[in-house]
Amino acid sequence: MERTGLLPFPGSRQLKLKKSFKLGICSLPMTCSKEVLNSLHENIEDEFESICLETQAGTILDTVDQLVEEQSLDSLCSDKTDVGDVWQNVSTVKKNEIQHLTGVLQMAEEHKRVMRARVERLKKELQEFSGSADVIEKIKTGILDCNGTSNNSKLHDLQLL
Known part of the structure; x- marks a missing residue:
């Protein structure tokens, strides 16, 4: 052989x-x-x-x-990189990412709701302040009309308000 x-x-x-x-x-x-x-x-x-x-x-x-x-x-x-294992790992990572992003979205929506409530509150305060300024202006005008311009000390006291 x-x-x-x-x-x-x-x-x-x-x-x-x-x-x-x-x-x-x-x-x-x-x-x-x-x-x-x-x-x-x-x-x-x-x-x-x-x-x-x-x-x-x-x-x-x-x-x-x-x-x-x-x-x-x-x-x-190699046995370590079985396609099923890779798919399972990718699937788990994607599910975790979706949960994280859902949480971020919910936090953003809550923040948006809080900010809208604050804006509405500030608008009401501004309207109340604007209404108060109109009342003060009317009071000033009324005092001036009633007393004339000679009563400057009372007018000065009202302006301090």
């Missing part, structure tokens, strides 16, 4: 297959002479090698080795 220069170095799976086969045929109980036994083993090994070449078992096993190695190096193929 000699290797030709055309075949690439076999991968670990291919080597394990060949080793297992050799161990299997060595353990066959044979009641033949040593020469017949050696010849039979060589024939079986050659036939096995021929079948492996025809079916490209070695090449397939080497490809499997390469794919396994690539997947172990690829972080997306």
